[in-house]
Every structure is written in C-alpha cells, then in structure tokens.
Amino acid sequence: MLICPQCKFENPNSNKFCQSCGTSLTHKACPECSTEDVPVNALRCHNCDKECGTVFWAIIAKETTGEALGVGREAINRVSMGVEGDEEAIFLSSFPSSEIAFGSYLDSQERYQLLDPLPAPTEITTTTDIGVRVLDCQPYEISPIEAILASQESDLVTEANEIPQLAKLYIALQSESQREIPLIHDAWQQGDIQIVIIEDRSHWQPLLDLWQEETTNSLKILHWCYQMTQLWALLEPVNCCQSLLNLSNLRLDEDQTLALQRLYVESSSSQPATESSEDVQAQTFAIPEEPLTIQALGRVWQTLFRQSQRTQFGSVVKMLGDLDVGKIDTIAQLRSRLEEISMELEALGTASLPPIKEKNTTVPTMLPLDEPEYIDIIGKIDDMPTVVLAMQLSSLEDAGRTDVGRQRHHNEDYFGIETKIQKLEFPKSRVLEGHGLYILCDGMGGHAGGEIASELAVNTLRQYFQEHWITNQLPTEDSIREAVYLANKAIYKLNQQDARSGVGRMGTTLVMLLIQDTQAAVAHVGDSRLYRLTRKRGLEQVTVDHEVGQREITRGVEASIAYARPDAYQLTQALGPRDENSINPDVGFFEINEDTLLLLASDGLSDNDLLETHWQTHLEPLLSSGTNLEQGVTNLIDLGNQYNGHDNITGILIRAKVRPNLES
Numbered sequence: 001m002l003i004c005p006q007c008k009f010e011n012p013n014s015n016k017f018c019q020s021c022g023t024s025l026t027h028k029a030c031p032e033c034s035t036e037d038v039p040v041n042a043l044r045c046h047n048c049d050k051e052c053g054t055v056f057w058a059i060i061a062k063e064t065t066g067e068a069l070g071v072g073r074e075a076i077n078r079v080s081m082g083v084e085g086d087e088e089a090i091f092l093s094s095f096p097s098s099e100i101a102f103g104s105y106l107d108s109q110e111r112y113q114l115l116d117p118l119p120a121p122t123e124i125t126t127t128t129d130i131g132v133r134v135l136d137c138q139p140y141e142i143s144p145i146e147a148i149l150a151s152q153e154s155d156l157v158t159e160a161n162e163i164p165q166l167a168k169l170y171i172a173l174q175s176e177s178q179r180e181i182p183l184i185h186d187a188w189q190q191g192d193i194q195i196v197i198i199e200d201r202s203h204w205q206p207l208l209d210l211w212q213e214e215t216t217n218s219l220k221i222l223h224w225c226y227q228m229t230q231l232w233a234l235l236e237p238v239n240c241c242q243s244l245l246n247l248s249n250l251r252l253d254e255d256q257t258l259a260l261q262r263l264y265v266e267s268s269s270s271q272p273a274t275e276s277s278e279d280v281q282a283q284t285f286a287i288p289e290e291p292l293t294i295q296a297l298g299r300v301w302q303t304l305f306r307q308s309q310r311t312q313f314g315s316v317v318k319m320l321g322d323l324d325v326g327k328i329d330t331i332a333q334l335r336s337r338l339e340e341i342s343m344e345l346e347a348l349g350t351a352s353l354p355p356i357k358e359k360n361t362t363v364p365t366m367l368p369l370d371e372p373e374y375i376d377i378i379g380k381i382d383d384m385p386t387v388v389l390a391m392q393l394s395s396l397e398d399a400g401r402t403d404v405g406r407q408r409h410h411n412e413d414y415f416g417i418e419t420k421i422q423k424l425e426f427p428k429s430r431v432l433e434g435h436g437l438y439i440l441c442d443g444m445g446g447h448a449g450g451e452i453a454s455e456l457a458v459n460t461l462r463q464y465f466q467e468h469w470i471t472n473q474l475p476t477e478d479s480i481r482e483a484v485y486l487a488n489k490a491i492y493k494l495n496q497q498d499a500r501s502g503v504g505r506m507g508t509t510l511v512m513l514l515i516q517d518t519q520a521a522v523a524h525v526g527d528s529r530l531y532r533l534t535r536k537r538g539l540e541q542v543t544v545d546h547e548v549g550q551r552e553i554t555r556g557v558e559a560s561i562a563y564a565r566p567d568a569y570q571l572t573q574a575l576g577p578r579d580e581n582s583i584n585p586d587v588g589f590f591e592i593n594e595d596t597l598l599l600l601a602s603d604g605l606s607d608n609d610l611l612e613t614h615w616q617t618h619l620e621p622l623l624s625s626g627t628n629l630e631q632g633v634t635n636l637i638d639l640g641n642q643y644n645g646h647d648n649i650t651g652i653l654i655r656a657k658v659r660p661n662l663e664s
C-alpha cells in the first residue's frame with residue numbers, strides 16, 4: 001500500500017500517481033531547488049546535489065542474549081546484495097574477507113539500501129552492535145509496524161512473535177515519551193538476527209559538544225541532568241538505562257532538549273565504549289557484574305565534566321560524591337538534590353558554574369527546572385517531586401490565509417495579524433519579546449453583509465488594541481471584553497442604520513488570540529475556534545463553540561441527543577445582530593511553557609472533525625522550526641477544500657518556540 005504524501009490516500013503498490021489527488025508516487029520535488037522530477041528512491045537531487053532522500057538508522061543485532069550482531073564465518077547476517085538466493089537470502093559469510101559495500105540492501109525486497117559499507121566480518125566481534133544509515137527506496141510504502149501503530153492496535157505488535165524484542169521496546173516507549181526516544185519505522189526478524197529501522201539522529205548535535213561550550217551555563221547543565229533523571233525513570237522498567245551511559249548516544253534536538261540516538265538494553269552491557277565513524281557505529285560492551293544503579297548516571301556526569309574540561313561547582317561536587325558512595329540511591333533523592341542546588345544558586349543570585357579553563361562568566365537568577373508528566377511503562381504514575389523551569393520565548397512566527405471554498409461565490413471570512421518582535425542581544429544573553437494579535441472572523445448576512453461585518457470587527461479590534469495595549473503586559477479580561485463589545489457595537493450600529501432585519505442582519509463570529517512573550521489570552525464568540533498543539537498533549541480544542549448543541553450539553557443533555565436536534569449547529573451568539581446585552585464572550589488565559597503550534601480556524605476548516613482527523617500529518621510536523629508555516633497553512637486550506645469546501649476556509653497558524661529562561 002502506497003500512502004500519498006499529499007492527501008494520505010492509500011494506493012495500490014502498482015500506482016504511479018495517487019488515485020485521489022494525482023500526486024506522483026514515483027517522483028517528488030527537491031526541497032532545496034524545487035526540481036520536481038527527483039525519483040523518490042534517490043538519495044540526492046540530480047540538479048543541486050542536495051541530499052533529499054528518506055534516510056533511517058538501521059540496527060542489526062542478535063536477540064537471544066541481547067548482544068549485538070556477532071559475525072564470524074558461520075554467523076548469519078541479513079544483508080542482501082541484491083541477488084537471488086534461498087529463503088534466507090542474506091549472509092555475511094558470503095563475504096569472508098571484505099566489507100559489505102555501499103549500495104547493498106538490508107532486505108530481500110531491496111527497500112533499505114546501505115549508505116555506508118558495513119565492517120568486514122573479520123573486524124566484528126561477537127559483542128558488537130552494528131548501526132548504519134540506510135536509504136528507504138520505497139518511502140511511500142507503509143511498513144507492517146506503521147500500519148499497526150496507525151490503527152492504534154499496538155498491543156498486536158507486542159504480542160507478535162515475529163516482531164523483534166528490541167522493536168517492541170521502541171513501540172512501548174513511543175507512547176510514553178515526547179521526542180526523547182527515536183520513532184520506529186520498520187523491523188523484522190530472521191532466525192536469531194533482528195533488524196530495527198528507526199529515525200536517523202546521527203546528525204543531531206552531541207550533548208558533549210554543547211556541554212563544553214563556554215556560553216553554556218550551569219542552569220542549562222542542571223537542566224540536562226534533570227532530563228537524564230526523567231529518562232532514567234522512563235527507561236528503568238524496560239532495562240534500557242544503558243542508553244544513558246554512552247556519551248555518543250546523548251543528543252540534542254533543535255531546541256537543545258536531551259534525546260537518545262537509539263536504545264541499548266542493559267541486560268547485555270554495563271559500561272559501553274564506542275568506536276564510531278560518522279555514519280557507521282559499532283557498539284561494544286563489557287558484561288555487567290550487577291544491575292545498573294543511578295551511581296552509573298553520576299559517573300556519566302563526571303565524564304562529561306572531565307571531557308569538557310569544565311570545573312565542577314561545590315554543590316555539584318558534593319552531589320556527585322554522595323552519588324558515588326551511595327548516600328543518594330533513588331531518582332527521587334537525586335531530583336530533590338538538583339532542586340536544592342537550584343535554590344542555593346538562586347539565593348546566591350548566580351546560575352554559573354566555572355566554565356572551561358576557569359574563564360569567569362556569570363548568569364543571574366537560577367530558575368527551577370521543568371518536569372514533563374511521565375507515566376512509567378508498567379502504568380504506574382511517577383509521583384516524584386515536580387520542579388518547574390521558567391521558560392522564555394525564543395521565536396514567534398505566523399502565517400494566515402483565507403479561501404472562498406469550492407461552493408461559495410464570495411468570501412465572508414476576514415482575518416488580521418499584527419505582531420511586534422523585539423530582540424535584545426548581548427554577548428552572554430539574548431531576550432526575545434513577542435507581541436502578537438491574531439483575529440479571525442466568519443461573517444454572515446449574505447453578500448455585502450457578512451464580509452462587511454467580519455472586516456469591520458477585525459479593524460475595530462485592531463484599532464482598540466493599538467490604542468490600549470501599549471505595555472509589555474497582556475490586556476486584562478475587562479479590557480478584552482470591552483474591545484469585543486466595541487466590535488459588536490460597530491456592527492450593530494450599521495445594522496440599525498440600514499434598517500436590516502431577520503436573516504438580513506449582518507454579523508460575524510470571532511476568535512482572537514493575544515500573545516505577550518509566553519503569556520496568551522483568547523476570546524471568542526460563535527463557532528470559530530482556537531486549537532493548541534504540543535508534543536506533550538497533542539491537539540487540543542481550546543474554545544467551545546457557541547451553538548445550540550453545546551448549550552444543551554452544558555445543561556446536562558447527552559451529546560448524541562443534543563446534536564440530534566435540527567438546530568444543533570445554530571449559533572447562540574454572534575457579533576452584530578443584537579446589542580451587547582445579548583453577547584457574553586468567553587475570555588481565557590494560558591501560558592506557553594513548551595513549543596506550541598496555535599491555529600485559529602473558521603468552521604470551513606474545522607467542520608467534520610477535519611483537524612482532529614488529520615492533525616498528525618498536517619499540523620504536528622509544523623512544530624519543527626525547519627518547516628514553512630506559509631506552506632503549512634496553504635496545505636490546510638487545500639485539505640479543507642478537499643474534504644469540506646462547502647464554506648469559506650480561513651486559518652491562522654502561530655508557532656511559538658520557548659527555551660529555559662537562562663537570564664533574569
């Protein structure tokens with residue numbers, strides 16, 4: 001089954017174009033130079049030579065002992081050379097004295113192609129784990145594991161005997177973590193050899209690189225230590241704490257959040273030592289004499305300090321010493337000690353450890369540390385102490401678009417975006433102040449009615465906040481309500497002047513978002529919506545529609561009965577048709593404390609659960625800074641026209657990125 005990259009329609013494997021939208025299933029556009037005839041199985045664009053293929057990381061290992069792949073003359077390796085053979089098809093023993101060449105395949109279907117040669121069999125011991133980059137030559141074909149995960153039947157994976165045990169760990173942890181654990185793409189088992197295909201993170205920045213930078217202060221380091229304790233709690237129930245003990249396995253994502261390149265199962269190893277090239281890694285282990293304890297985590301921190309040549313702060317030295325002698329023997333105690341250090345530095349008014357080579361830097365005011373809400377793998381709630389790290393805005397981007405739709409002849413939607421971004425940058429600190437006003441209105445009242453009302457509402461609100469929102473604090477709830485009442489008054493006055501009556505009275509819905517740094521306020525009237533998407537919580541509908549069906553639900557009527565009414569979707573309030581005594585805007589406030597994508601949407605985009613159905617393909621990728629919001633909102637409009645199209649379609653996307661507040 002080939003999944004169309006544009007509309008996600010499921011096509012037969014023989015199709016060259018999507019049956020639904022006509023998108024090519026054999027060629028794609030280069031993201032660098034926009035050349036449109038790049039084969040989907042090509043690693044690089046033939047025009048600009050930019051790498052644009054779909055690349056994954058392949059792990060090849062023995063399952064029975066948890067050891068890495070052992071390859072001698074008799075050892076089986078499922079590395080296809082693209083030639084016909086018996087049902088096993090793949091043997092390293094066919095190549096007794098040379099490396100497995102670039103361009104070979106890991107599978108008999110010739111889907112996963114090696115991007116770098118594997119080591120020669122004579123160079124691989126029985127305790128070696130092979131990791132290598134591979135090109136997916138059939139990127140639109142859904143793998144069996146992806147199919148099961150998409151159907152939300154992951155229990156079938158954990159029960160399937162043919163799925164490698166290592167793959168089952170990725171699947172189990174995938175629902176428990178945000179981005180710390182790589183996503184699994186494919187896996188299979190032949191004999192005692194397991195091959196697992198995961199997200200490629202070999203190009204992500206190593207933790208050690210940033211740890212040793214002079215500009216990295218103690219708060220950042222303590223935050224990474226704290227993240228390691230979170231990961232330890234997540235990995236311990238499945239015996240994967242070994243993953244935290246290999247420095248080359250500790251990586252940072254684009255927001256400098258700690259993540260793992262892959263998983264290591266500790267039943268086979270204790271203190272790993274890595275020998276690696278840029279793209280091929282062979283991981284060797286020493287067999288442990290006893291189970292891992294958090295003392296091993298302390299030794300990792302000591303190694304990071306030693307290799308970075310960074311001097312340890314007194315409280316950190318004591319913490320590491322207590323860890324080493326067993327005075328700290330639980331994750332809860334370790335987290336508590338990290339919290340104590342943060343409070344100590346706060347009292348001292350400094351958050352700096354002596355940097356590399358004793359060069360003196362200071363960073364003011366230590367702030368507490370963040371604690372994601374983890375539930376461990378066996379379903380027990382982690383009730384360890386929570387420490388909250390204050391965040392600050394690192395970027396604020398937006399894009400908006402409106403479309404008439406496929407059935408309407410004119411567009412009654414209207415939107416406005418007004419932002420002010422001020423960046424203050426100094427040698428040792430950077431502060432971004434963001435000020436954003438986002439307004440979306442869906443007009444009603446027919447031609448020359450609804451479109452007037454929606455535009456008038458947007459302009460009235462913009463003018464009000466230009467005059468009344470002049471500080472770096474969000475307006476109060478009373479001020480926001482006053483603005484909404486003024487917009488209602490302006491439309492109502494026009495209705496009265498024109499002696500409009502009944503359905504001829506123009507009006508509009510409203511959803512409005514105000515952002516000041518990491519603080520946000522939302523106000524709405526009608527059924528235009530605000531959605532919020534984070535990696536931790538997924539997609540959430542922030543606003544509740546002002547319509548008859550929802551009104552009945554708040555009165556205690558069951559949803560199925562409330563929405564069986566013929567007037568269930570009729571608005572209970574809107575701006576303009578009546579005076580201000582007939583409207584009661586909902587106003588709420590929330591904090592942006594993690595990377596967040598916000599979407600203001602008219603009902604042409606939100607109807608029929610369109611966003612709830614397609615958020616993972618059309619919204620979630622937009623959380624990444626590398627994606628284009630303008631293209632993202634265009635894709636949303638196209639999606640709305642494809643599945644709805646009965647109404648005007650409008651969307652405003654806002655991407656707010658945050659980072660720990662390292663400066664006062």
